[in-house]
Amino acid sequence: MVIKFGTDGWRAVMAEDFTFANCRVVAQGIAAYVNSRNMAKKGIVIGYDNRFMSERFALECGKVLAGNGIKVYMGKRAMPTPVTAFAIRALDAAGAVMITASHNPPEYNGIKFIPEYAGPAMPDVTDVIEQQVKKVLETGKVYELSVVEAERLELWQEIDMEDAYAEHVLSLIHKESFSRPLKVVVDPMYGAGIGYLDRILEGLGCEVRTVNNYRDPLFGGSMPEPIDRMLGSLKRAVAAYEADVGLALDGDADRFGVVDNEGQFVTANQLMYLLLLHLLKTRSYKGPIARTVATTHMLDRIAKRFGLAVIETPVGFKYIGECLREKGCLLGGEESGGLSIFGHVPEKDGILACLLAAEMLAASGKTVSQLKAEVEKEYGMLVSRRIDIKVKEHEKAQIITRLAEYTPKTVADIKVESINTVDGKKVVLEDGSWFLVRASGTEPLFRIYLETAEEEKMAKIEEEVLKALEIEFF
Structure with a gap:
C-alpha cells in the first residue's frame, strides 16, 4: 500500500484504506518527523471534524504520538481546521494533526499535518512525512501509549479553544x-x-x-x-x-x-x-x-x-x-x-x-x-467559470502531451499576450481574458478555468481550446 499526501493531506475511503491500522501508521510517520526536529516537548494539537468515527481516529493518532514521547493537546470535541491551526500558535505547539476529509463525500476521511507555522504543510514537509510513513509500512513498528499512561506521564491534555x-x-x-x-x-x-x-x-x-x-x-x-x-x-x-x-x-x-x-x-x-x-x-x-x-x-x-x-x-x-x-x-x-x-x-x-x-x-x-x-x-465586468472534464484513463497522457505542445498565437481571434506553466498551462489574452488547463494529479480528469468580459466570448474560447486539445465535453 502507498500512502500519499495530496494537496491537503491524505484522504481515503473509510474501512477500505482509511482504517485504524493505517491511521496509526501515518501518526507514527508524523511522530518520527516531529522527533527528528526535536520538537516533542512542544506538543502536537489534535483536531477532528464531525465525520463518522473521527473522534476515534483522533484518539488512535494521539496514543501513537504519546507513545513516541510527544505531548498531545486533544480537542474536547469536534474542532474546525482554522481553530486547530490557531491552537498551534496559542499553545506554541510543534504543529497539529487534523482528522478530516474536508468537503469530500461522507465515506471519506483523512489526516493532514499542519506544521508549527500554523498553515498547510509545504511539500518539503509532506515529502519527509511520506518517507517516514513508508519506513513504518516496511518495518511495522508503531509505538503507542494508553491515554491513562499518557496522562500519568503528563503527555495528554484536553483543550477547548473556542473562546480563545x-x-x-x-x-x-x-x-x-x-x-x-x-x-x-x-x-x-x-x-x-x-x-x-x-x-x-x-x-x-x-x-x-x-x-x-x-x-x-x-x-x-x-x-x-x-x-x-x-x-x-x-x-x-x-x-x-x-x-x-x-x-x-x-x-x-x-x-x-x-x-x-x-x-x-x-x-x-x-x-x-x-x-x-x-x-x-x-x-x-x-x-x-x-x-x-x-x-x-x-x-x-x-x-x-x-x-x-x-x-x-x-x-x-x-x-x-x-x-x-x-x-x-x-x-x-x-x-x-x-x-x-x-x-x-x-x-x-x-x-x-x-x-x-x-x-x-x-x-x-x-x-x-x-x-x-x-x-x-x-x-469593468469579468465572468468566471470552471469546468471539470472526466476522460478515459488512456486518454489522459495523450491530452497532457497535446497540452504541453499547445502554444497558440491567437485564441478566438484574440492575440495571446502570455503563457505560463506555473501550474498547468495558463494563457492570457490581449483583452484580459484568460484560461487555465490543469490535469488532476489523482484521477483522469482535467479542470479548465476561464475568465472573460462576456459569456459569448467565453463560449468561443472554451470551444476552441477543447477542439485544440481534442477533449470531448458533453
Whole structure:
C-alpha cells in the first residue's frame, strides 16, 4: 500500500484504506518527523471534524504520538481546521494533526499535518512525512501509549479553544460596523463549524437563524461543500426569514459559501474581490495580494488601482499560506473558497471569511448585488467559470502531451499576450481574458478555468481550446 499526501493531506475511503491500522501508521510517520526536529516537548494539537468515527481516529493518532514521547493537546470535541491551526500558535505547539476529509463525500476521511507555522504543510514537509510513513509500512513498528499512561506521564491534555479563537477573530473584525443589525442564516453543513459562526454573530448583535446545525456523519445525504448546488436549504431559509445574507461552512469550516438576500449564490471569486475592496477602504495596513493561478484577475485590477503587488501561486492554499507568512499579504485567496488575511493564521478560514462578509454588508448598508454593480461600474465586468472534464484513463497522457505542445498565437481571434506553466498551462489574452488547463494529479480528469468580459466570448474560447486539445465535453 502507498500512502500519499495530496494537496491537503491524505484522504481515503473509510474501512477500505482509511482504517485504524493505517491511521496509526501515518501518526507514527508524523511522530518520527516531529522527533527528528526535536520538537516533542512542544506538543502536537489534535483536531477532528464531525465525520463518522473521527473522534476515534483522533484518539488512535494521539496514543501513537504519546507513545513516541510527544505531548498531545486533544480537542474536547469536534474542532474546525482554522481553530486547530490557531491552537498551534496559542499553545506554541510543534504543529497539529487534523482528522478530516474536508468537503469530500461522507465515506471519506483523512489526516493532514499542519506544521508549527500554523498553515498547510509545504511539500518539503509532506515529502519527509511520506518517507517516514513508508519506513513504518516496511518495518511495522508503531509505538503507542494508553491515554491513562499518557496522562500519568503528563503527555495528554484536553483543550477547548473556542473562546480563545472567538476572541482572536473578533480582534480582526470591526465590531462597530454592526451598529446596523443584520439578519443572517448560518449553515455549518453538519460539520465541525457548528456553533462558531452563529455564536460570534449573535454576540455582534445580529439576528441569527441556523440550518443543518447538528452532527450528521452522512451530511444530509450529500457532501459538506458550500457550492451553489449544495446550498438549497440555505437559499430557502434566506428567503423564508427575509435575511440579509446566508453564510455557509464546509465540513471542517475552512471554506466558505455565501448566498445573498435574493437567494443567489455568490462565488468565491466575487466575494474575494468585494472583501478586498472593503479591506482596502477600512484597514490602514496595505500589503500585496496573493491568489492562485486559477483565481479571478479582478483582484489584480483592484490591487493595481491601489498600487499593490499581486503574487500568483500554484493551486493549493499551502502556497497562499506561504505568501501570507513570508510576504505580509493583506489578503490571500483561492477560487475554491479559501481565504485568510494579514494578522490571522496562514490557513484558510471559512469562519473568518463569513464574518468579514457580514461586516462588509453591515458597514456598507448595501446588498451584495449593489456592491457587485459598483465594482463592475468602476473596474469593468469579468465572468468566471470552471469546468471539470472526466476522460478515459488512456486518454489522459495523450491530452497532457497535446497540452504541453499547445502554444497558440491567437485564441478566438484574440492575440495571446502570455503563457505560463506555473501550474498547468495558463494563457492570457490581449483583452484580459484568460484560461487555465490543469490535469488532476489523482484521477483522469482535467479542470479548465476561464475568465472573460462576456459569456459569448467565453463560449468561443472554451470551444476552441477543447477542439485544440481534442477533449470531448458533453
